[in-house]
Amino acid sequence: MTAVHVLDTAALLSRSVNLLSGENITTDSVLNEINMGRLGAQIGSLREIISTRTPDRDHIERVRSAAAASGDLRSLSETDIEIVALALQANGILLSDDYSVLNLCRSLGIKAETVEKPGISRMIKWVYRCTGCGRTIESRVCPVCGHEGKRYPAKTEKGH
Ligand SMILES: [Zn+2]
DSSP: OOOEEEEOHHHHHTTGGGGOOSEEEEOHHHHHHHHHSTTTTTTTTHHHHOEEOOOOHHHHHHHHHHHHHHTOGGGOOHHHHHHHHHHHHHTOEEEOOOHHHHHHHHHHTOOEEOOSSTTGGGGEEEEEEETTTOOEESSSBOTTTOOBEEEEEEEEOSOO
């Protein structure tokens, strides 16, 4: 049996994806998140080495309930929920550096690994854009109009 690796945004941006044997999958929302950032053009060939799947509603609801119960729901985006739901559905190994995502995996009994290169998630600069007024904002909820912000990676930097 070949292992199924489920990769979140940080895992994909680590570029170690082509080193993983077996099947590599992600969700469309993860690829969209990457394409919205400046790294999109650089890694446009990702679709050739990874396939996308959509988690079904049942698994998304199971993940959402578990996140609510563990207190992680507030720090998770819709993209995070979907990638965990996909890992649950595909019985795969989730690769992520997000503490809340890893915590959620533990409570759902999903196998999870951190991204191979330590500290990679700190190299990603996350930007939120308000889905209401379009402002670039620093938090998940817009302080001006109250709509939810959508997160995407702006660029990577080696340290500061
Ligand atoms: Zn707004």
